[in-house]
Structures are given as structure tokens and as C-alpha cells.
Amino acid sequence: MxxxxxxxxxxxxxxxxxxxxxxxxxxxxxxxxxxxSPTEMSVLGTLSRCGSATPGELARKEHVQPxxxxxxxxLLEAKGxxxxxxxxxxxxxxxxxxxxxxxxxxxxxxxxRNAFLASLVAELDEDEWAALRAAAPVLxxxxxx
Amino acid sequence: MxxxxxxxxxxxxxxxxxxxxxxxxxxxxxxxxxxxSPTEMSVLGTLSRCGSATPGELARKEHVQPxxxxxxxxLLEAKGxxxxxxxxxxxxxxxxxxxxxxxxxxxxxxxxRNAFLASLVAELDEDEWAALRAAAPVLxxxxxx
DNA sequence: TATTGTTATACTCTATAACTATA
DNA sequence: TATAGTTATAGAGTATAACAATA
Numbered sequence: 001m002x003x004x005x006x007x008x009x010x011x012x013x014x015x016x017x018x019x020x021x022x023x024x025x026x027x028x029x030x031x032x033x034x035x036x037s038p039t040e041m042s043v044l045g046t047l048s049r050c051g052s053a054t055p056g057e058l059a060r061k062e063h064v065q066p067x068x069x070x071x072x073x074x075l076l077e078a079k080g081x082x083x084x085x086x087x088x089x090x091x092x093x094x095x096x097x098x099x100x101x102x103x104x105x106x107x108x109x110x111x112x113r114n115a116f117l118a119s120l121v122a123e124l125d126e127d128e129w130a131a132l133r134a135a136a137p138v139l140x141x142x143x144x145x
Numbered sequence: 146m147x148x149x150x151x152x153x154x155x156x157x158x159x160x161x162x163x164x165x166x167x168x169x170x171x172x173x174x175x176x177x178x179x180x181x182s183p184t185e186m187s188v189l190g191t192l193s194r195c196g197s198a199t200p201g202e203l204a205r206k207e208h209v210q211p212x213x214x215x216x217x218x219x220l221l222e223a224k225g226x227x228x229x230x231x232x233x234x235x236x237x238x239x240x241x242x243x244x245x246x247x248x249x250x251x252x253x254x255x256x257x258r259n260a261f262l263a264s265l266v267a268e269l270d271e272d273e274w275a276a277l278r279a280a281a282p283v284l285x286x287x288x289x290x
Numbered sequence: 291t292a293t294t295g296t297t298a299t300a301c302t303c304t305a306t307a308a309c310t311a312t313a
Numbered sequence: 314t315a316t317a318g319t320t321a322t323a324g325a326g327t328a329t330a331a332c333a334a335t336a
Contacts, residue, residue, distance in 0.1 A: 002266075002274060004259075004263035004266060004267070005263070008278070009274075009278070010259070010263075012277070012278040012281040013259050013262050013263050013266060013281075014255070014259055015281040015282060015284070015285045016262060016277065016281045016284065017172060017255070017258050017259055017262050018255075018285060018288070019281065019284035019285040019287065019288040020165050020168050020169050020172065020284065021169055021172060021173075022288035022289075023165050023169075023284065023287060023288045024165050024166050024168075024169030024170075025169075025187065025208075026288070027162055027165060027166060037302080037303070038166060039303080039304090042163065042166060042167065045159070045163050046163075049163075054317080054318090055317080055318065055319095056316090056317060056318075062167070063167070063170055063171060063174075064303095064304070064305090065304070065305060065306080066317075066318065066319085067304085067305075067306080067307095067318085067319070067320080067321095068303075068304050068305070069318090070318065070319060070320085071303080071304085071319095072303090087317095090312075090313075090316095090317080091311080091312060091313085092311065092312045092313070092316070092317045092318070093312095093316095093317060093318080094317085094318075110155065110158075110159055113158070113159075113162060114149040114155060114158055117149065117158050117161075117162070118149045120287050120290045121147070121149070121287070123286070123290050124283065124286065124287070128283045128286070129147060129283075131276075131279045131280045131283050132157070132161065132280050132283050132284065132287070133153070133154065133157040134276045134279070134280065135276045135277050135279065135280030135284075136156075136157040136158075136160040136161045136164065137160060138269065138273045138274075138276050138277050138280075139160070139161065139164035139165065139168065139277070139280075140160050140163065140164040141269070141273070142164065142168060142265050142266065142269070142277070143163070143164040143167040143168045143171070144167070145265050145268050182325075182326070183326095184326080184327090199294085199295095200294080200295065201293090201294060201295075209326095209327070209328090210327070210328055210329080211294075211295065211296085212295085212296070212297080212298095212327085212328075212329080212330095213326075213327050213328070214295090215295065215296055215297090216296095216326085216327085217326090232294095235293095235294080235335080235336075236334080236335060236336085237293070237294040237295065237334065237335045237336070238293095238294060238295080238335095239294090239295080
């Protein structure tokens with residue numbers, strides 16, 4: 001049972017926090033489409049991974065309030081990046097699905113982001129990258145606990 | 146040499162970016178002083194690492210425009226977290242220095258965010274935490290490159 | 291003439307509160 | 314009565330443009 005308040009585990013938590021904060025600030029500046037906000041990009045990424053979702057589900061996953069997600073989804077729809085359909089079972093809800101155009105944009109976005117990340121990762125050796133790759137799914141899990 | 150444009154490495158990069166962005170958003174909400182914005186906190190962090198700086202230098206380091214930094218510095222000064230002195234060589238410039246109060250607040254902030262992150266990490270199993278702990282120093286290195 | 295910093299103003303993003311429609 | 318989503322509105326944060334002071 002790790003003790004996160006002292007010792008190596010506490011140091012790891014501290015390193016993790018510091019690195020995540022700084023890395024996120026650098027990634028934030030690597031936007032492909034300047035007209036898409038970080039949260040809009042994140043919503044598209046979530047839809048790409050998880051498939052269709054309701055606005056409420058997206059709001060919970062992205063940690064924004066429902067009215068904010070209403071606006072984000074409306075903007076994405078206006079840009080032709082998502083489609084809104086009626087929910088099959090509940091007429092209060094809607095189903096948000098990304099379009100092919102969004103998937104293509106994400107592809108392009110990933111290519112450009114990789115160029116930036118690769119320039120950073122080029123400084124790592126193979127073991128370091130392996131450690132990072134193994135941690136990626138754990139970080140994802142951590143992000144939505 | 147990994148190829149980040151396709152395959153598992155590309156997936157890892159994508160997962161990494163998404164997780165870092167979402168995790169950082171949650172960590173940003175763990176503020177000691179709710180009246181301090183993320184950029185204000187970041188300016189204090191920069192001053193903590195690099196010592197005194199002019200508003201122009203801070204604007205470049207934080208990737209904000211000069212008028213935004215003018216406002217941020219004014220807010221920090223009003224809160225007693227930085228001090229503004231005249232530049233010794235150039236009367237157009239000013240020198241921004243953090244106060245002892247700012248350093249104490251930064252320490253408290255790090256403690257609180259670490260505690261929050263630890264509460265998330267406590268939900269992981271042993272293998273997951275091991276993967277994360279191995280990746281922590283690598284993430285730190287990545288953030289500093 | 292160029293540079294540092296400021297003021298004035300507008301835009302983007304997000305939140306809260308109040309509302310509508312449906313369960 | 315509770316829930317999903319929207320509308321109206323306010324606030325925070327940042328940007329651009331125009332300006333002042335100094336190099």
C-alpha cells in the first residue's frame with residue numbers, strides 16, 4: 001500500500017503533477033486549427049475514442065457544465081464537425097456524432113502534434129519512451145476517475 | 146526509432162496528450178487561492194524558478210501579449226504577491242520580483258494539488274501505479290526539454 | 291525610429307440561474 | 314418530482330489597436 005504523503009511515492013506524485021501542468025501548457029500552444037478551442041478539440045477526441053455520446057455525457061467527461069457543452073456542440077455542428085440526432089429512447093436527450101470531416105481533421109491534427117511531440121521525445125532513450133507508452137493508458141484512466 | 150505517425154506509438158501520443166490536457170484541467174481547479182488564475186500561478190512559478198524578470202520577459206515566457214501581462218502583474222501586486230521596482234539601466238522597463246508570501250502560497254498550492262492527485266492515484270491497482278511511477282521522471286524530463 | 295509598457299475596447303470561454311420539455 | 318438540455322446573463326481572461334515614455 002503506497003504512502004503518497006512521503007518517500008518515493010510522494011516524489012512521484014509531485015513529479016507527475018509538475019510535469020502534467022507544464023506539458024499541458026506547451027501542448028495547448030500546439031493547436032492545429034486555431035478556430036477550435038482546446039475543449040472543442042478534446043470533445044472531438046472523446047467522440048473519436050468513445051463513439052456517439054449525449055451532451056450530458058460529454059459535459060461530464062470534459063468536466064464542463066451542461067450550458068457550456070450546449071454551446072460547444074452548437075459550434076462544432078456549425079463547423080460541420082458533429083451531427084445531432086434524436087435519442088432513440090429518450091426524447092429529452094440528443095445524440096452527438098462526429099462527421100467524417102472531423103475524423104479527417106483529427107488525423108491531420110495528430111500528424112502535426114506528433115511532429116511537436118517527436119521533437120521532445122527525440123531527446124529520450126528507448127527505455128524512457130517505453131515507460132511513457134506504458135503509462136499512457138493509466139494517465140487516461142486517471143483523467144476520468 | 147519509434148514511428149509516431151502510425152501504430153501503437155501514435156496511439157500512445159494521442160492518449161498522452163488527451164490525458165495530460167484533461168488531468169491538467171482538473172488539477173487547475175485545485176487552487177489554494179481561488180482568486181488566482183492559472184496564468185497568475187504560472188507567473189509566480191516562473192518567478193520562483195527564474196528569479197526577477199521584466200513584464201516583457203514574463204509575457205514572452207508565458208506566451209501572452211504584453212497588455213495581458215500588464216494586467217496580471219498589476220493584480221499580483223495588488224495581492225501582495227509581487228513587488229515592482231524600477232529597472233536599474235532602462236527607465237522604460239520594470240523589474241518584477243515575488244514576495245515571501247508568494248513562495249509560501251506556491252508551496253501550499255503544490256501540497257494541495259499533490260493531495261488531490263494522490264486521491265486519484267489511490268484508485269489505481271499496483272501495476273498501474275508502477276507504470277505511472279516509472280513514467281513520472283520521464284514526463285518531467287519531457288516537460289523540461 | 292524602435293522598444294517597453296499602458297490604456298481602451300472587444301472577443302472567447304465558462305459559469306450560474308431560470309426556463310422548457312420529457313421522464 | 315426529477316432529469317436533459319437550452320436560454321439569458323455575467324464574469325474572467327486574453328487579444329488587438331492606439332498611445333505614452335524612453336532608448
